[in-house]
Amino acid sequence: MLYKEYGKTGKKLSVIGFGGMRFAKRGDDYDLDYNAEMMHQASRMGINYFDTAPLYYCDARSEEFFGQAFKNMPNEYYVSTKSNYKDGGELRRQLEQSLRRMDIPKINFFHIWCIMSLEDYRERLAKGGAYEAALKAKEEGLIDHIVASTHCNGEEIEIIANEGRIEGLTVGYNVLNAPYRQRGLDAAYKNNMGIVTMNPLSGGLIPKNPDKFRFICKDDQESVVDAALKFNAVQKEITVVLAGMDSLESVVQNAAVGNGKLDVPEETITAIKTRENKLLDQLCTGCQYCMPCPQGVEISKHMDTYNLKLLEDPGHKGVIEWYWGLKNSHAADCTACGICETKCTQHLNIIERLEEVSVW
Numbered sequence: 001m002l003y004k005e006y007g008k009t010g011k012k013l014s015v016i017g018f019g020g021m022r023f024a025k026r027g028d029d030y031d032l033d034y035n036a037e038m039m040h041q042a043s044r045m046g047i048n049y050f051d052t053a054p055l056y057y058c059d060a061r062s063e064e065f066f067g068q069a070f071k072n073m074p075n076e077y078y079v080s081t082k083s084n085y086k087d088g089g090e091l092r093r094q095l096e097q098s099l100r101r102m103d104i105p106k107i108n109f110f111h112i113w114c115i116m117s118l119e120d121y122r123e124r125l126a127k128g129g130a131y132e133a134a135l136k137a138k139e140e141g142l143i144d145h146i147v148a149s150t151h152c153n154g155e156e157i158e159i160i161a162n163e164g165r166i167e168g169l170t171v172g173y174n175v176l177n178a179p180y181r182q183r184g185l186d187a188a189y190k191n192n193m194g195i196v197t198m199n200p201l202s203g204g205l206i207p208k209n210p211d212k213f214r215f216i217c218k219d220d221q222e223s224v225v226d227a228a229l230k231f232n233a234v235q236k237e238i239t240v241v242l243a244g245m246d247s248l249e250s251v252v253q254n255a256a257v258g259n260g261k262l263d264v265p266e267e268t269i270t271a272i273k274t275r276e277n278k279l280l281d282q283l284c285t286g287c288q289y290c291m292p293c294p295q296g297v298e299i300s301k302h303m304d305t306y307n308l309k310l311l312e313d314p315g316h317k318g319v320i321e322w323y324w325g326l327k328n329s330h331a332a333d334c335t336a337c338g339i340c341e342t343k344c345t346q347h348l349n350i351i352e353r354l355e356e357v358s359v360w
C-alpha cells in the first residue's frame, strides 16, 4: 500500500481510504459481523484511514458499524468523523455521541462537515460556533486534527486553505469535476495541508457507463473503477482517495489499487483536466446537495435521467418511471425559485433542464 503524509500532521495515510457510507443490508438487516470483517480485510490490505459520519446512509448506523470493527482491528488505524452543526454546543454533543458510538477515546481527523460556501465557512468560525468548540475538544485531547469537508469551488477552497485554520480538507474530486476544484487542491498543497478526496466514482456514474468513460483507462484490460481511483491517487496534492465499500469484494478491488502500480498516462490526466471531453463538464454527479426542493421536486433523480440523455442513452425518457417510480411531468412542479442552483456542486442549469424534462 502506498502511504502519503497528511499535511503537517506527521501521520502517514493509505492512499486508498475506507469510505463508510455504503454499508448495505444483507437480507432484511445489516450484518455487523460482515461489516466488521470488511473493515478488518481493508486493514489487512494496508488501509489505515477509515471515514464515517453520524448521518451517513445505511440508516445513520455507520458509526455503530465502525465501533463494532474497532473492537479488534488487526492494524493501527485512523478514524475520521464529522459534525455539520454550526453551533458549538450542538457540535460538542454530536462529537461526544460519535465517541460513544464508536467506543473510542478520540477522533483523529474531525471534520467541520460540508461547508457549502464562504459565508457558511465564516458562520462555522463565529464566536460560540463549530470551530471554537472543535478547538476546545482538541485541547482536551478528544480530537487530534481539525479538518473540514467542503463542496466549495476551487477559488473558495483556495481562500479557506490560505487562512490556515484547519489542517486538511476533504473534497469531492473525480474525473468529472477535477477542473472545478483543482485551484483549491493546488492552494491546499502549497499550504502543506492534507487532502482527502471523496466521490471518486461520481456517485456510481462512471462504473454505470464504462463505454463512455473508457477514455480514462490505460488499456482494454483496465476497469473504469480502477482508472478513476488511480486518477485521484496518482496526484501529488491528494493524500487519500476515499472509496465507498459495500462488500468484501469491493474492499479487495479498491485496496488493490493502492497496492498496485499507479500508472496513469500523462495525456489522460491532461485530457481530463483540460476537459477535452466536453461531456464531463455537464454531468450531474448525484451528490444530492441541491435537495430538498421546497416544491418536492426530486431534483437529483431528474438530473440523473438528464445525464442519460447526455450519455446518449436512447431509453432516457422512460427511466424516471421504471427506475425511479416518478413521472417526467413532476419536473413541472418547479417554480424556478433558484435555491437548488445556488447549492449545486456542479453549477448545473437545473431549472432549464427540469423544464425540458417535464415535457418528455
Ligand code: SF4
Binding pocket: 292, 293, 294, 295, 296, 297, 299, 333, 334, 335, 336, 337, 338, 339, 340, 341, 350, 351, 354
Ligand atoms: S428551482 Fe425548482 S427545483 Fe430548484 S429548488 Fe426551486 S422549485 Fe425546486
Ligand code: SF4
Binding pocket: 283, 284, 285, 286, 287, 288, 289, 290, 291, 299, 300, 303, 343, 344, 345, 346, 347, 348, 350
Ligand atoms: S444537480 Fe447538482 S447538486 Fe444536485 S445532485 Fe446533481 S450535481 Fe449534485
